[in-house]
Amino acid sequence: MRQRALKVHPINYSELHTILQGKRLIAFDLDGTLIDSVPDLAVAVARTLDELGLPEPSEAEVRDWVGNGAPVLVERALTWALQAPPEPSLQQRAYDVFMVHYGAAPNTLTTLYPGVKQALEALHQQGLTLVLITNKPESFIEPLLKHFELLDYFTLWIGGDSLAEKKPHPLPLLHAAHHCQIPPAECVMVGDSRHDMAAGKAAGFTTLALPYGYNHGEPIENSHPDLVLSSLTELLLNAPWATKVVG
Numbered sequence: 001m002r003q004r005a006l007k008v009h010p011i012n013y014s015e016l017h018t019i020l021q022g023k024r025l026i027a028f029d030l031d032g033t034l035i036d037s038v039p040d041l042a043v044a045v046a047r048t049l050d051e052l053g054l055p056e057p058s059e060a061e062v063r064d065w066v067g068n069g070a071p072v073l074v075e076r077a078l079t080w081a082l083q084a085p086p087e088p089s090l091q092q093r094a095y096d097v098f099m100v101h102y103g104a105a106p107n108t109l110t111t112l113y114p115g116v117k118q119a120l121e122a123l124h125q126q127g128l129t130l131v132l133i134t135n136k137p138e139s140f141i142e143p144l145l146k147h148f149e150l151l152d153y154f155t156l157w158i159g160g161d162s163l164a165e166k167k168p169h170p171l172p173l174l175h176a177a178h179h180c181q182i183p184p185a186e187c188v189m190v191g192d193s194r195h196d197m198a199a200g201k202a203a204g205f206t207t208l209a210l211p212y213g214y215n216h217g218e219p220i221e222n223s224h225p226d227l228v229l230s231s232l233t234e235l236l237l238n239a240p241w242a243t244k245v246v247g
């Protein structure tokens, strides 16, 4: 397995406190932010390619292909296996096969990142509106959130195929803000990839980044988030509402 050295992010607590002042909605990304889902995605991709008689990629390879939704994940896997872009008919077939394999085992090896449950619980208790905006197909969201007992924290969840556009387009974020009747200036996007940061900036949200997820092998600092956290625990302990949370 390839190990990537994670930079230590000394958090500027007063900066975090200031930028979160007055925020009412927090939009969370799913893969690489709340859940480490690549182990199950990698198994499903490998089973898909195997069924099509193609070579199987390693988990480290799949890790760098996640972020633009399932159709692009499948396309990147096929392009890797064929050393050329796939024909549309093969792409469609592989996508259908992938959906079956991933749907059959979406949470066998997947784990929650540290502090996720506690942070969501506390933020929800403080009356913040929490929404989930992922590029994952919508059909997988509810079963995964239910499995990890996170479903009740979210007012709304949007998948990569829920609307006409997905991240990095701002549409899903603007849709969530509009649906919750909260102006974008009072909203925060929390994510692990450049697509989350680009969508957040384009929507007028504050952007918080986590460095432990999947960003195509690139440091998340390159996307210029407002702040990089080390884990969601920092959001819980150092946000303006934290005094109420921790007593």
Ligand SMILES: O=C(O)COP(=O)(O)O
Pocket: 029, 030, 031, 032, 066, 067, 068, 069, 070, 073, 133, 134, 135, 136, 137, 167, 193
């Ligand atoms: O499914 C993907 O490609 C990525 O999903 P995410 O938006 O939750 O990171």
Ligand SMILES: [Mg+2]
Pocket: 029, 030, 031, 032, 033, 067, 191, 192, 193, 213, 214
């Ligand atoms: Mg992500």
